[in-house]
Structures are given as C-alpha cells and as structure tokens.
Amino acid sequence: MIRGILVLGAGTVLAGCAAPQSRYEWGSYEEVVYASYLARDDVPAEKQVELLEKDYQVARSENKRMPPGWHAHLGYLYYQVGRSDQARQELMTEKAEFPESAVFVDRLLANVKNP
Numbered sequence: 001m002i003r004g005i006l007v008l009g010a011g012t013v014l015a016g017c018a019a020p021q022s023r024y025e026w027g028s029y030e031e032v033v034y035a036s037y038l039a040r041d042d043v044p045a046e047k048q049v050e051l052l053e054k055d056y057q058v059a060r061s062e063n064k065r066m067p068p069g070w071h072a073h074l075g076y077l078y079y080q081v082g083r084s085d086q087a088r089q090e091l092m093t094e095k096a097e098f099p100e101s102a103v104f105v106d107r108l109l110a111n112v113k114n115p
Contacts, residue, residue: 023065024059024064024065024068024070025055025059025066026067027051027054027055027058028055029052029055029066029067036048036073045080049074049078049081052073053074065097069101071091071093071094072090072091072094072101072105072108075088075089075090075091075094087112091105091108091109091112092109
C-alpha cells in the first residue's frame with residue numbers, strides 16, 4: 001500500500017516536471033529582436049526578415065501561431081527595407097490576432113506611408 005502511494009506520488013512529481021507545450025512558434029524571434037537592438041550591423045534587416053519568414057513557414061507546417069509582437073516586428077523590418085505594403089499587412093495581422101495591441105499598432109500604421 002505505502003509502496004503504491006510512493007509510486008503514484010513519484011509519477012505525479014515527474015509529470016509536473018514536464019515542459020509545457022507553447023501555443024506559439026517562437027523560432028528565432030527572440031534572437032532576431034536581440035540582434036536588432038545590440039548587433040544591428042551583424043544582422044541586417046534583410047537577414048532578419050529572411051529568418052522570420054522561415055520561422056513562419058515552420059509554424060504554418062506545425063499549425064502554430066506566431067507569438068505576440070512577431071507580426072509587428074516583421075512589419076517594422078519590412079518598413080526598414082522599403083516594403084511598405086507588406087509592413088502594413090503584418091501590422092494589420094498583429095492587430096487582428098492580438099486586439100490588445102490595437103492602440104500601439106494604430107500609431108505604427110499612421111507612420112507607414114502608402115506608396
């Protein structure tokens with residue numbers, strides 16, 4: 001009886017140690033944001049866009065969403081490389097997927113000029 005309780009308790013403890021599954025596909029997002037602030041010359045905007053676009057393809061293949069801020073950051077990068085239409089689209093996607101970001105995203109959209 002005591003042995004059964006110990007086994008059950010150990011199983012419960014080990015199950016609690018399992019890493020939770022993220023509902024988002026983070027990919028290289030955190031590293032890209034870090035690089036955009038600290039190593040801007042080492043990882044130019046074009047390279048960051050390339051990395052994030054690859055991450056998006058992985059997320060789609062795994063049926064996962066991108067994390068909060070991801071679309072806004074990609075939109076910012078698109079704006080930096082002169083792709084205003086895509087920048088607006090990414091910002092609108094951010095706003096649609098995360099409505100709590102609407103005020104911030106609306107301010108960004110006001111600064112993105114239409115071609």
